[in-house]
Amino acid sequence: xxxNVKVKPNLRIRAFYLFFIISSxxxxxxxxxxxxxxxxxxxxxxxxxxxxAFFYMLIVVLAMLIILKQxxxxxxxxxxxxxxxxxxxxxxxxxxxxxxxxxxLSVLVTYIEVVQVFIAPxxxxxxxxLLLISLIVYSILGGLKIIVGVCFIFxxxxxWVLFLLIEPAYLMDLTHFQPAFQTSFTELLKGAKITxxxxxxxxxxxxxxxxxxxxxxxxxxxxxxxxxxxxxVLLVTVVSIGFFSPDQxxxxxxxxxxxxxxxxxxxxxxxxxxxxxxxxxxVLPNMIxxxxxxxxxxxxxxxxKQRTSLYAVAFLLLIFCVFIDQHFLIQKVIDNxxxxxxWLVYVYPLLLLPIVLIKKRWKKRKGDGRHLSN
Amino acid sequence: xxxxxxxSSLFPIKIEELQQLMQNKFENNPDLTFSIxxxxxxxxxxxxxxxxxxxxxxxxxxxxxxxNSSEKWSNKSIRNEIPLGNSDKKExxxxxxxxxxxxxxxxxxxxxxxxxxxxxxxxxxxxxxxAETESLVLGPKVAFTESIxxxxxxxxxxxxxxxxxxxxxIIGKRFPREVRLIYVNSxxxxxxxxxxxxxxxxxxxxxxxxxxxxxxxxxxxxxxIFPQFYGTxxxxxxxxxxxxxxxGVMVENSPTAILAxxxxxxxxxxxxxxxxxxxxxxxxxxxxxIAIIISILLTPAYVAAxxxxxxxxxxxxxxxxxxxxSVVPFPxxxxxxxxxxxxxxxREAGARLPTKIGQTIGIVGGIVxxxxxxxxxxxxxxxxxxxxxxxxxxxxxxxxxxxxxxxxIRFPMIILAGVLGMIGIMFGICFLIIxxxxxxxxxxxxxxxxxxxxxxxxxKALFRLPNAYQNKRFASYKPKDLIRYRKRKAVQKxxxxx
Numbered sequence: 082x083x084x085n086v087k088v089k090p091n092l093r094i095r096a097f098y099l100f101f102i103i104s105s106x107x108x109x110x111x112x113x114x115x116x117x118x119x120x121x122x123x124x125x126x127x128x129x130x131x132x133x134a135f136f137y138m139l140i141v142v143l144a145m146l147i148i149l150k151q152x153x154x155x156x157x158x159x160x161x162x163x164x165x166x167x168x169x170x171x172x173x174x175x176x177x178x179x180x181x182x183x184x185x186l187s188v189l190v191t192y193i194e195v196v197q198v199f200i201a202p203x204x205x206x207x208x209x210x211l212l213l214i215s216l217i218v219y220s221i222l223g224g225l226k227i228i229v230g231v232c233f234i235f236x237x238x239x240x241w242v243l244f245l246l247i248e249p250a251y252l253m254d255l256t257h258f259q260p261a262f263q264t265s266f267t268e269l270l271k272g273a274k275i276t277x278x279x280x281x282x283x284x285x286x287x288x289x290x291x292x293x294x295x296x297x298x299x300x301x302x303x304x305x306x307x308x309x310x311x312x313x314v315l316l317v318t319v320v321s322i323g324f325f326s327p328d329q330x331x332x333x334x335x336x337x338x339x340x341x342x343x344x345x346x347x348x349x350x351x352x353x354x355x356x357x358x359x360x361x362x363x364v365l366p367n368m369i370x371x372x373x374x375x376x377x378x379x380x381x382x383x384x385x386k387q388r389t390s391l392y393a394v395a396f397l398l399l400i401f402c403v404f405i406d407q408h409f410l411i412q413k414v415i416d417n418x419x420x421x422x423x424w425l426v427y428v429y430p431l432l433l434l435p436i437v438l439i440k441k442r443w444k445k446r447k448g449d450g451r452h453l454s455n
Numbered sequence: 456x457x458x459x460x461x462x463s464s465l466f467p468i469k470i471e472e473l474q475q476l477m478q479n480k481f482e483n484n485p486d487l488t489f490s491i492x493x494x495x496x497x498x499x500x501x502x503x504x505x506x507x508x509x510x511x512x513x514x515x516x517x518x519x520x521x522x523n524s525s526e527k528w529s530n531k532s533i534r535n536e537i538p539l540g541n542s543d544k545k546e547x548x549x550x551x552x553x554x555x556x557x558x559x560x561x562x563x564x565x566x567x568x569x570x571x572x573x574x575x576x577x578x579x580x581x582x583x584x585x586a587e588t589e590s591l592v593l594g595p596k597v598a599f600t601e602s603i604x605x606x607x608x609x610x611x612x613x614x615x616x617x618x619x620x621x622x623x624x625i626i627g628k629r630f631p632r633e634v635r636l637i638y639v640n641s642x643x644x645x646x647x648x649x650x651x652x653x654x655x656x657x658x659x660x661x662x663x664x665x666x667x668x669x670x671x672x673x674x675x676x677x678x679x680i681f682p683q684f685y686g687t688x689x690x691x692x693x694x695x696x697x698x699x700x701x702x703g704v705m706v707e708n709s710p711t712a713i714l715a716x717x718x719x720x721x722x723x724x725x726x727x728x729x730x731x732x733x734x735x736x737x738x739x740x741x742x743x744x745i746a747i748i749i750s751i752l753l754t755p756a757y758v759a760a761x762x763x764x765x766x767x768x769x770x771x772x773x774x775x776x777x778x779x780x781s782v783v784p785f786p787x788x789x790x791x792x793x794x795x796x797x798x799x800x801x802r803e804a805g806a807r808l809p810t811k812i813g814q815t816i817g818i819v820g821g822i823v824x825x826x827x828x829x830x831x832x833x834x835x836x837x838x839x840x841x842x843x844x845x846x847x848x849x850x851x852x853x854x855x856x857x858x859x860x861x862x863x864i865r866f867p868m869i870i871l872a873g874v875l876g877m878i879g880i881m882f883g884i885c886f887l888i889i890x891x892x893x894x895x896x897x898x899x900x901x902x903x904x905x906x907x908x909x910x911x912x913x914x915k916a917l918f919r920l921p922n923a924y925q926n927k928r929f930a931s932y933k934p935k936d937l938i939r940y941r942k943r944k945a946v947q948k949x950x951x952x953x
Contacts, residue, residue, distance in 0.1 A: 097908075200764065201876055208875070212882045220889045230892040230906040237905075238888075350769045358877045365885060 082167075082381065084159035085152060086291035093294040096302055098229045102370065103283050103306030105232040109367035110191040111279030112314055113335040113360075116321035120330050123272030125257060126264040127318050130272030135311035137273065138280060141427055142307060144434045146300050149290045151441050157287035158381045164436055171382055177284070178378040180418075180425055184281060185371040186398060187415050189213060190405045192364045195335060199357045210402040214395050216365060217372050221391055225292055228373055232366040239362040242341075243313070245352060246320050249340045253323030277427060278419040279314060282367065283307065284426045285374050464546040466568045470500050473563060477502060480552060492521070497528045498565045507558035508575045517560060517573060530567045537573070544569040553631070578602065583609075588855045589689050593730040598688045603633060603707040606690075610637065613694040618642075624655050626669070630662035634669070637703035637712075644700065644933045647716060647897055651702050666709040667856075675895040680863060682856040683896040685714040685721060692726045700934030702897075716897035716932055718904070720916040722857040723747070728919045736919035746848035750861050753845045754791050755872035755880050757838065761787040763876035779835035788873025790834050794842045795865065797824055802846070903931040 119127040152160060157177065162170030193209040220231050264272075286303060293299050321336040333339050341353040349355065376390040405411060468476075474489050481487040489502040499521070503513065516539050526532045534542050543559075545551050546569045551561060558576025583605070586598035599606045607621060622636040634655060638648055654673040663669045667686055674683045687693055688710050696714045697703050704713040723743045728736035760767050761776065768776065783790055801820050805813040825843075828834045845865065852858035864887070871879030894901035904912035909931050914920050916929075926940040 095907075196878060201878060204875070204878065209878070212875075212878070216882065216885055216889065219886065220892075223889070223893045227889070227892050230900075230902070231889055233906050233908065234888055234892065234902075235885075345769065347769065348772065349767060351764075351766050354764055354767050354877060358881045361878070361881045361885060 082159065082162060082384075084163045085154045086156055086159065086381075088154070088292050090294075092225065092292065094226060094229050094292055096293050096295045096298040098233060098302070099286070099289070099293065099299060100302035100306040100309070101232045101236050102229060102289060103286065103303055104309045105236050105363075105366035106282035106285055106370045107280050107306070107310035108313060109279075109282070109364050110188050110195070111276075111281070112317060113195065113337045115276060115279045115314060116318040116336045117330055117333060118275045119272045119318055120322055120327070122275050123264045123268045124327075125259065125322065126262060126269060127272055127322060128258075128315055129262075129264070130269050131276060131311060131315045131318060133269060133273040134276045134280065135307065135315075137427070138283070138307050138311070139304065141430055142283065142286070142303055144430045145284075145286055146303065148430065148434055148437050149287065150296075151437050154291045156289075156291050156381070157284075158378060160433075160437065164433070164440060174378060174382045176425065178375055178382070180422055181285075181371045181374040181378070182394070183414070183418050184422065185368055185375065186401055186405070187411070187418055188364055188368055188371070189398065189402050190411050191415070192360065193402065194406075194408065194411060195338070195357060195360070198335075199338060200354050206403050206406050207399070210399050213361075213365070213368065214399055214402075217369050218391060218395050220365075220369050221373055221376070222388075225289075225373065228366075228369050231369055235362040235366050239359055242356055242359060243316075245341050245344060245356065246316065248344050249324045250320050252343075253320060254326075255323060257323050257326070274423065275419075276314065277423045278415060280310065281418075281422055281426055282371070284430075285370055287430075288374055288377060464568060465548045465551070466546060466563070466570065467566055470498050470563070470565050473500060476548070494528055499528055500563045500565075501560065502555070502563075503560040503575075504555055504558070507556070507577060508560055509577045512575045513560055517562075517575070521562070528564050530564060530569065530571055533562055533564065533571055539573050539575075541574050543572050543574075545572050546570075578604075580605065586688050589687065589692070589725075589853055591689070591725070591727050591730075593727055595689075595691045597690060599690060599693075599705075599710045599712060601708050601710050603635065603705055606705055606710075606712065607635065609690045610694060610697075613690065614639070614697065619697070622652070624652075626655060626658055626660070627662040628659055632663055633707040634663075635703075635705040637697060637705060639697055639700070642698070642700040642928070642934050642936050643702055644935065647702055647899070647932065650897055651704070651715060655704070663706060666704065666706040666711045666713050669704070669706055669709075670713050675897065676893075679890065679894060680860045681719070681891070681894060681901075682722075682854070682860065683715075683717065683894060683901065685717040685854060686711040686856065687714060687854075688712070689726065695726055695729070699939070700928050700932055700936075716899040717901075718896065718899075718916065718931075719891055719894075719901050720905075722854045723852060724919075725853040731919075733919050733921045740917075740919055743851050743853075746851040747861055750845045750848040751864055751868060752880065752884075753841050753848075754795065754838075754865065755868040755883075757841050758787045758791050758869055759872040759876045759880055762873055767877075776835070776837050779837045782832040783835050784832065786873070787838075788869065790838060791842070791869055791873075792866070794828070794834050794838055795869065797828075798842055798846045799862070899932060904929075907931070 116127070119130055123130045148157075148160065149155070152163075155163070158170070158174040161173045164170065165173065189210065190206075192213070193206055196209060197204060220227055283303075283306075290296075290299070317337050321330060321340060324340055325333065325336060330336055338353050338357060341356045342351065344352045346352075372391070372394065375394055376385075376387045379385045379390045380387050405414065465473075470491055474491070477487060477489055484504075486505050487502065488505050489500060492499050492501065501518065501521075517537055520536045520538065521528075521533065524532065524536050526536070530544070545554065545561065551570065551572075554572060554574075555561065557574075558578070559572045559574050561570045561572045563570040580602040581600055583597050583600060585596045589598075597609070599609070610621075611619070616639070618640045620636075620638055620640050624634045624636060625631045626634045636648070636652055636655065651673075658669075658672055660672060663672070670682070670684045670686060671677060676683065685696070687696075693703055693712050693714065701714050701716065704715070706713075724740055728740055730736075731739065761780065765773060780787075785793070801817055801824075804820070805817040807813075808816055821843075825839050829836050829839060846862075849858050849862045849865075852861060868880060868883045871883045873879075875882065891902050892900075892906060900907055903909065904916050911927065912929055912931050915925060915927075919925070922940055923942050926942060927937050928934045928939050930937060
């Protein structure tokens with residue numbers, strides 16, 4: 082397997098779209114429930130936890146970018162093989178693929194559950210799964226360029242939902258944030274850690290990077306993407322804490338969606354219906370990108386044709402999502418992902434960075450002065 | 456011994472042999488006129504198809520000088536004496552057969568090694584008329600006709616420059632037809648021109664019936680419902696697009712010219728937006744964008760809300776809808792499909808019938824069926840309004856092909872809404888967007904400038920701004936010359952009371 086990826090010029094994307102890739106993969110189903118989770122850990126100072134999380138993510142992303150810049154045009158799968166050798170490298174790559182797959186499954190079942198709870202109690206997991214998976218397959222068949230286009234357009238078409246937060250924001254009770262700065266530092270860190278599932282996904286950068294056309298401009302869009310998703314999570318958390326009393330908030334699984342219930346227009350009474358439907362545009366790019374990560378990774382590691390693996394994974398996904406239909410089961414899946422992926426996404430790059438740098442220096446000293454990747 | 460007509464010259468040949476040959480070729484066509492005239496020691500044959508040529512011209516300008524001539528006939532003397540400009544020499548049988556069918560008259564002097572031909576075609580054509588399918592309130596009203604010569608004439612009068620290229624291509628293996636590839640050399644993108652030329656040249660088909668058929672042969676995706684090239688019958692729209700760097704294709708005997716590459720958004724702009732002032736133009740364009748949303752989503756939303764999501768509708772309106780639906784025996788999806796079907800029937804009948812009857816049927820049918828349907832309790836009043844509104848909205852789209860597509864999309868949407876409710880509608884919307892993203896027009900993305908995103912093109916696709924802010928061509932299509940209009944240099948911002 083080649084360490085570097087050869088990408089045809091017409092398949093490359095501009096660095097500017099990284100912003101949309103990062104923010105659409107981070108904003109998904111997690112944000113619907115995260116205010117309650119953070120609040121349960123760090124109470125009225127939840128917003129500080131999110132700022133912590135944001136800065137920590139910046140460090141991780143910076144590490145990722147430095148790792149990637151050591152090579153000409155490599156992704157994480159190639160880098161791991163270069164560093165750890167063929168077998169360990171492939172094993173670690175497989176871990177990434179499994180991580181993507183389980184995350185994808187969790188997003189899928191969570192969204193199906195939300196739809197069933199809020200608007201269509203009668204709809205079966207199978208039908209919803211079929212609808213969503215067929216859309217995923219249909220857009221992936223167009224290739225990465227189309228996938229990025231889906232992210233971009235759905236980003237534009239779904240962000241009007243933010244305006245619906247204005248009314249709850251007016252109804253906020255600021256005393257809910259008092260007394261400020263009372264939470265202990267460990268609790269704040271726990272609060273920051275609990276956001277890990279929400280913010281998961283930006284590790285896809287490690288796979289997409291070779292496809293970027295103008296790599297020297299790649300870092301800014303990534304930072305802004307991270308900033309944007311943190312900002313929105315911060316906004317949602319602040320408004321939910323202000324809007325709900327602590328007791329209410331702790332009993333609401335999807336606090337964000339509940340806030341939309343109160344508004345109405347002369348011709349629409351229940352906005353949560355619209356929002357839950359509209360949320361399809363938020364979760365679809367998310368799932369599409371994860372699915373792309375899975376099948377692209379399989380192609381890189383095992384040389385399986387993307388078309389074959391796409392249909393196979395889609396079929397398996399459909400079967401799994403039919404069987405995972407109980408709330409506690411879904412929560413269990415999510416909790417487990419949050420635990421394991423924390424190490425993979427938030428810690429592992431920081432460990433990998435020194436190894437890559439040392440190896441680069443060692444190779445340089447070895448003599449030929451050629452670039453590591455050659 | 457017969458020579459191979461394809462490879463080498465037919466001539467010199469004996470006149471009797473030539474006559475035999477021609478008559479064999481036109482065995483079942485009694486319209487070949489083949490006459491032989493004699494001079495001392497010289498014979499000539501004049502042959503043509505009677506109804507394809509101007510008989511008077513042949514007599515006055517061709518035969519009379521020829522027969523009155525005192526000189527010895529030869530190719531040279533003929534060309535000198537006949538007072539017509541468009542003479543040509545033909546040597547191969549293939550060529551002669553092809554040209555005689557478009558109205559050329561051939562003169563062959565026995566012993567010479569080529570035949571002289573004159574184009575004296577008689578072509579039946581209609582006069583210029585007003586545009587039927589794309590009508591404008593302001594601006595030029597004339598439309599293209601079936602004659603490609605007339606159409607090229609109109610275009611040339613608008614773009615008087617040698618930069619305008621009208622490449623001639625012959626398409627159709629069995630029944631060839633003239634096709635023109637039209638672009639401005641100093642503006643149009645070379646890759647696009649080459650792609651278009653290649654697609655036209657590689658097309659192997661018996662015949663192309665019309666430019667809309669040609670369009671389907673050379674489109675990027677033939678399975679989609681959306682047209683990827685713009686067919687227009689308006690010369691002003693055509694020349695405007697050519698000036699923007701697009702490539703035009705005209706087909707003989709077709710009043711519709713093709714424009715490519717085309718983005719999805721250009722189907723919703725009309726040249727009238729340009730003739731209006733910018734604010735009115737933008738307003739109209741937005742009206743059309745809202746119209747497609749209404750046209751696709753209004754009735755599905757009604758079906759979804761009345762079938763699954765009563766809570767969505769505020770109580771006051773729910774009462775109104777409920778009252779008007781109380782007598783209707785069908786579920787909303789059947790009711791809506793029925794009414795949409797009736798509207799489509801009326802439209803189709805109106806289009807097929809002669810104009811005068813069509814209008815009457817449309818009005819009478821609409822009113823009578825509408826009122827009767829409500830009184831009979833088959834549909835609700837409320838739905839009639841929605842269906843009429845969405846039909847009306849679909850007609851605001853300037854392009855007939857696109858407006859038909861939009862109307863058809865509504866039906867699967869209604870079914871999705873009736874089966875799955877709002878989730879179904881959302882599925883439909885997502886599918887449509889992904890589908891549009893995948894489409895291409897002449898290799899250029901269909902949704903540009905939204906995706907791939909180009910900030911500088913956004914104002915042209917989505918708005919109609921004052922000319923000073925819209926002075927550039929569409930950069931997504933990479934024209935050779937970007938600037939269309941130079942801003943006035945004298946405009947300098949003065950301070951107040953200066």
